[in-house]
Amino acid sequence: MPDNHEVRRAGLRHSLTDVGADAALITRLVNVRYLTGFTGSNAALLVTRDGGVLATDGRYITQSAAEVPDLERVIDRLCPEALVARARHDGVRALAFEAHDVTVERHGTLTNLAEEMALRPLGWAVEGLRSVKDEDEIALLREACAIADRALTELLETVAPGRTERELARELESRMLDHGAEDVSFATIVASGPNSAIPHHQPGSRAVEAGDLLKIDFGALYGGYHSDCTRTVVVGAQPAAWQTELHQLVREAQRAGRHALAPGADAKEVDAAARDIIVAAGYGDQFTHGLGHGVGLEIHEAPLMGYTADARLADRTPVTVEPGIYLPGRGGVRIEDTLVVRDAGPELLTTTSKELLVL
Numbered sequence: 469m470p471d472n473h474e475v476r477r478a479g480l481r482h483s484l485t486d487v488g489a490d491a492a493l494i495t496r497l498v499n500v501r502y503l504t505g506f507t508g509s510n511a512a513l514l515v516t517r518d519g520g521v522l523a524t525d526g527r528y529i530t531q532s533a534a535e536v537p538d539l540e541r542v543i544d545r546l547c548p549e550a551l552v553a554r555a556r557h558d559g560v561r562a563l564a565f566e567a568h569d570v571t572v573e574r575h576g577t578l579t580n581l582a583e584e585m586a587l588r589p590l591g592w593a594v595e596g597l598r599s600v601k602d603e604d605e606i607a608l609l610r611e612a613c614a615i616a617d618r619a620l621t622e623l624l625e626t627v628a629p630g631r632t633e634r635e636l637a638r639e640l641e642s643r644m645l646d647h648g649a650e651d652v653s654f655a656t657i658v659a660s661g662p663n664s665a666i667p668h669h670q671p672g673s674r675a676v677e678a679g680d681l682l683k684i685d686f687g688a689l690y691g692g693y694h695s696d697c698t699r700t701v702v703v704g705a706q707p708a709a710w711q712t713e714l715h716q717l718v719r720e721a722q723r724a725g726r727h728a729l730a731p732g733a734d735a736k737e738v739d740a741a742a743r744d745i746i747v748a749a750g751y752g753d754q755f756t757h758g759l760g761h762g763v764g765l766e767i768h769e770a771p772l773m774g775y776t777a778d779a780r781l782a783d784r785t786p787v788t789v790e791p792g793i794y795l796p797g798r799g800g801v802r803i804e805d806t807l808v809v810r811d812a813g814p815e816l817l818t819t820t821s822k823e824l825l826v827l
């Protein structure tokens with residue numbers, strides 16, 4: 469997709485004027501990948517007004533030539549240093565850099581190498597560009613979500629009292645890999661019974677018991693894009709009244725959050741659309757995290773949607789909507805979808821049923 473990458477680099481060039489720079493040094497690997505397609509583990513990118521140079525090390529000579537056929541390459545283990553020297557040599561006067569990524573130590577080294585060339589913080593410019601996806605990126609995300617849905621459907625058929633959280637997590641992960649995931653999006657959360665009240669529980673040796681809530685938060689990685697989905701079910705018995713109440717409430721809040729997704733919507737207000745329902749039912753203090761987050765090349769990325777969020781949603785922005793209520797010692801419910809904000813209404817990518825399934 470060299471065309472896409474050049475379009476993205478053109479987007480970055482627009483922000484150079486804002487920061488008073490005539491070139492940018494990109495050091496965050498995920499941002500280098502976004503702007504070039506390079507997937508190796510060591511690289512940096514120099515974006516100038518009329519071109520770009522990718523730096524990587526000797527392990528990636530062949531891979532970088534294949535993945536980034538449209539840019540000049542420099543082979544040097546110290547990628548940022550090589551590109552600062554190159555920028556100075558080419559007459560760049562002010563170089564923007566990713567201050568949120570460069571260590572204090574490395575900044576000292578780069579400043580020395582820059583000599584008369586000014587170094588200016590670029591800010592989160594590339595992350596800002598990344599929040600709005602092109603259709604090729606959305607297609608990858610759609611496939612990541614479809615893989616995860618298929619794996620969950622299969623797993624749910626095997627859930628039964630006696631199986632441990634770890635077993636279920638490993639099985640779900642291996643089913644995602646079988647269906648074509650290149651990896652998991654993040655360490656799978658399988659939380660049973662009282663553990664379901666822990667938002668980010670690590671699956672352990674606890675065996676699922678009849679009457680447990682079982683919360684599963686998981687995702688597949690496909691083409692570098694992360695899916696993210698949570699479902700909560702009941703195992704081995706009809707749900708207790710409090711479990712049904714919690715699930716209905718979270719489901720209603722999640723629906724309100726999804727319906728609030730629109731281009732131009734204030735992220736704080738999307739959070740409020742869901743949160744207000746949970747607060748009104750008296751569980752505000754038990755909804756202990758933000759409503760959702762952007763998702764793409766990273767599992768958590770811009771825009772974050774919480775009650776202090778400062779962002780506006782845009783067309784073609786994938787986000788999660790994931791309210792939860794957690795009652796310590798008893799259990800918790802979270803329901804999470806990955807969706808794409810669109811002018812015509814949000815596109816749902818995680819399609820597994822949100823009913824309170826009894827397995």
Ligand code: ZN
Pocket residue numbers: 685686696697698790804
């Ligand atoms: Zn999740």
Ligand code: ZN
Pocket residue numbers: 696761788790804
């Ligand atoms: Zn999430």
